[in-house]
Amino acid sequence: MSTQNPVFIPGPTNIPERLRHAMNVPTMDHRAPNFVKVLEPLLADLKKIFKTKSGTVITFPSSGTGGWEAALTNTLSPGDKVLVSRFGMFSQRWIEMCERLGLEVDVIECAWGDGAPAAEYGKRLAADTYHKIKAVLVTHNETATGVTSDIAAVRKEMDAAEHPALLYVDAVSSLGSMDFRMDEWGVDLAVSGSQKGFMLATGMAILGVSPKAFIAAETAECPRCFFDIRDMAGANAKGNFPYTPPLPLLMGLRESVNMLLEEGLDQVFARHHRLAEGVRRAVDAWGLRLCANKPEWYSDSVSAIYVPDGFDSNELVNHAFEAYGVSFGVGLGKVAGKAFRIGHLGMLTDTLVLSGLATIEMAMKDLGYPITLGSGVAAAQEYYRHDKHIALKKAS
Numbered sequence: 001m002s003t004q005n006p007v008f009i010p011g012p013t014n015i016p017e018r019l020r021h022a023m024n025v026p027t028m029d030h031r032a033p034n035f036v037k038v039l040e041p042l043l044a045d046l047k048k049i050f051k052t053k054s055g056t057v058i059t060f061p062s063s064g065t066g067g068w069e070a071a072l073t074n075t076l077s078p079g080d081k082v083l084v085s086r087f088g089m090f091s092q093r094w095i096e097m098c099e100r101l102g103l104e105v106d107v108i109e110c111a112w113g114d115g116a117p118a119a120e121y122g123k124r125l126a127a128d129t130y131h132k133i134k135a136v137l138v139t140h141n142e143t144a145t146g147v148t149s150d151i152a153a154v155r156k157e158m159d160a161a162e163h164p165a166l167l168y169v170d171a172v173s174s175l176g177s178m179d180f181r182m183d184e185w186g187v188d189l190a191v192s193g194s195q196k197g198f199m200l201a202t203g204m205a206i207l208g209v210s211p212k213a214f215i216a217a218e219t220a221e222c223p224r225c226f227f228d229i230r231d232m233a234g235a236n237a238k239g240n241f242p243y244t245p246p247l248p249l250l251m252g253l254r255e256s257v258n259m260l261l262e263e264g265l266d267q268v269f270a271r272h273h274r275l276a277e278g279v280r281r282a283v284d285a286w287g288l289r290l291c292a293n294k295p296e297w298y299s300d301s302v303s304a305i306y307v308p309d310g311f312d313s314n315e316l317v318n319h320a321f322e323a324y325g326v327s328f329g330v331g332l333g334k335v336a337g338k339a340f341r342i343g344h345l346g347m348l349t350d351t352l353v354l355s356g357l358a359t360i361e362m363a364m365k366d367l368g369y370p371i372t373l374g375s376g377v378a379a380a381q382e383y384y385r386h387d388k389h390i391a392l393k394k395a396s
């Protein structure tokens with residue numbers, strides 16, 4: 001099977017050549033002065049990606065899941081009440097982590113395919129007159145269902161209720177692909193990882209931490225050690241790490257941030273919207289349906305697509321890999337077997353996305369899906385052809 005084909009999974013995403021080179025570094029002494037020269041400007045530039053001036057960006061050797069844990073354990077105490085909505089596999093896993101950490105979890109149950117219900121958050125916060133709720137958790141982009149939620153709307157509800165809880169946002173599959181405004185939205189803990197919008201290998205959690213979150217860290221009693229943000233922020237302020245840093249990933253992150261800022265964040269977001277819209281046109285042309293229940297929730301980084309009744313999405317994903325050497329995302333949790341996912345985030349271009357659409361069409365046709373070969377590709381082609389006002393900057 002060719003390993004040259006791009007992947008269409010929503011993470012880990014394709015690693016651009018430029019980043020593979022950047023990660024290929026000889027050993028550097030992380031206690032030597034030249035490490036300071038790498039770390040300080042990197043952490044400063046990462047703030048531009050989070051759109052924060054007052055916050056601090058912290059990285060941990062870990063996957064995104066470790067970022068969740070760092071956010072929770074640094075700022076909360078066992079028994080603290082957490083308000084969170086569940087609408088997919090990732091929001092679900094974050095809830096399970098809260099439970100395992102001994103937090104008291106108030107879950108707003110939503111249909112899979114819906115986004116975070118801001119008004120319901122507001123209602124529960126307003127009812128919490130004694131401010132027992134310490135944390136409000138929202139998954140910005142639910143990667144299992146391809147749903148993007150309105151974080152600003154949740155913040156508005158928190159403010160309207162004059163509630164002092166901290167706002168925690170899972171931005172793992174949105175940061176660097178979709179607009180994210182840590183300061184403007186009043187996010188206290190923003191969690192991301194290296195292998196989605198940053199286009200790197202897995203292995204780093206990347207967090208945005210507000211000044212209010214650092215204050216909470218002073219009294220929070222959940223045990224943490226490796227993930228202590230005070231140790232990390234303290235060492236980072238002196239240009240080093242409390243333990244050996246994952247140097248190749250940090251060098252990759254340096255180059256990834258360069259790429260994002262060179263293209264321009266607005267351009268990056270517009271490209272993702274454009275790629276996603278082409279995929280959505282294809283889905284429509286196939287006569288299939290997205291998991292996302294309303295256009296306002298359509299994700300620009302991943303589309304989850306229901307297969308027709310009587311078909312098994314796992315079989316489709318397996319077949320696409322076996323027959324054509326191309327990976328698509330399987331359905332997770334409640335939509336396992338019922339939906340497959342096309343990840344369209346990271347280094348992709350119109351041309352690469354068209355190749356993915358063409359491939360999944362072949363796989364569907366092979367398995368007897370009632371679709372016309374080329375129909376989805378043509379719909380995306382028409383869109384990409386006519387939507388030329390966005391000049392694509394080539395990823396080099």
Ligand SMILES: *Cc1c(COP(=O)(O)O)cnc(C)c1O
Nearest residue numbers: 063064065090141143172173193
């Ligand atoms: C990928 C992802 C995570 C983190 O997963 P890891 O495998 O631990 O990196 C968390 N939340 C969302 C929404 C994700 O897409």
